[in-house]
Amino acid sequence: MKIKKITLYKVEIPMVTSFTTSFGTVTNKPTVIVKVETDNGVVGFGESAALPFPFYKPETTDICMLVLKDYISPLVLNKEFKTIQELMALLKSIKNHNFSKTGLETAVWMIMSLTEKKSLKTLLGGTQDKIAVGESIGIKKTIEETLEEIDLRLTQGFKRTKIKIKPRWDLKIIEAIRNKFGDINLMVDANSAYTLNDITVLKKLDHYNLTMIEQPLADDDIIDHSILQKQIKTPICLDESIHSAEDTRRAIYIAACKIINIKPGRVGGLLESKKIHDICKKNNIGVWCGGMLETGIGRAFNIALASLPNFFYPADMSPVNFFYEDDLVKDSFSVDKNGHISVPNVTGLGFEVNEKKIQKYTTKKIVIE
Ligand code: OSB
Ligand code: MG
DSSP, X not given: OXXXXXXXXXXXXXXXXXEEETTEEESOOOEEEEEXXXXXXXXXXXXXXXBSSTTSSSOBHHHHHHHIIIIXXXXXXXXXXXXXXXXXXXXXXXXXXXXXXXXXXXXXXXXXXXXXXXXXXXXXXXXXXXXXXXXXEXXXXXXXXXXXXXXHHHHHTOSEEEEEOBTTBSHHHHHHXXXXXXXXXXXXXXXXXXXXXXXXXXXXXGGGOOSOEEOOSOTTOHHHHHHHHHHOSXXXXXXXXXXXXXXXXXXXXXXXXXXXXXXXXXXXXHHHHHHHHHHHHHTTOEEEEOOOXXXXXXXXXXXXXXXXXXXXXXXXXXXXXXXXXXXXXXXXXXXXXXXXXXXXOSBBTSSEEOHHHHHHHEEEEXXXX
């Protein structure tokens, strides 16, 4: 098949709440929707869900628009390919820019699903009909506010609580959660806010029986994570440090983590995500699906991915309406009272794309053909 036309939409849906982590507050979360049209008239949608600022990873929303327009599209337009492997081989010369690549790659996965008449779950090799979900709770103004939100989600059935931490918003809040809710499934995400100089605090986390600590140290340093993991019992989960299957192999080799958070956007798509999943499975490293506050389009690919057999821990997959006033798909997924989302088993995205909504929230549009 050949790609005949690519349309890029910078989409800005108003947020209903801001989201604070150790690296900053997201008050407005634009995203990039990539529409791909093939020579036989099949249409797919994908999402590049980078943040608007370079505080999580260097790529931003506007960088995705630029890289997709100037570098990715020219390499794939009108080129013959049969598989996602062949598509990604066309992009081999582009270093990193994983969020940008993911927008195109996921759109083509949707096209493959429609062409081969198999659901994304089946195409990927998914085995689970439903996936377990936990909420990722941002840093709040008060401990009280955090406890209230946890209480609400536990009543709604969410399977796991993840809170964001940073120096001085760590031991006290964790202590308060354990005091109020006992032995719930609790984990923390530091988004690289600590260094090995904070070892005293990091060791104290061991008292709280956390399921894991996500990305305590710098994104570009798996060596210090390996040093830290030898000194703490709490399993380390890597997020920002893992960009590829190769990073995964190295991290496992030096025992820098016991768990990996797989986000398609961070690793360049579903194909690379599956490779990471497979390496981890072979090495007894549990994985789970993270999120980038995607719209219903990006979340749909995450759900399909999380149906693979080694997705063991609950996903960061809060419904889209937790963050946004609106969504880009009709009838988005919901979380049932047991904290599960059912994995669609139909061809295409699994949810109906609402192109009117894409138009409504588009602030910049680029057509490449
Ligand atoms: O570190 O997992 C993270 C959101 C934006 C950037 C980084 C992270 C997150 C989340 C939210 O934790 C997860 C979600 O999409 O629900
Ligand atoms: Mg994280």
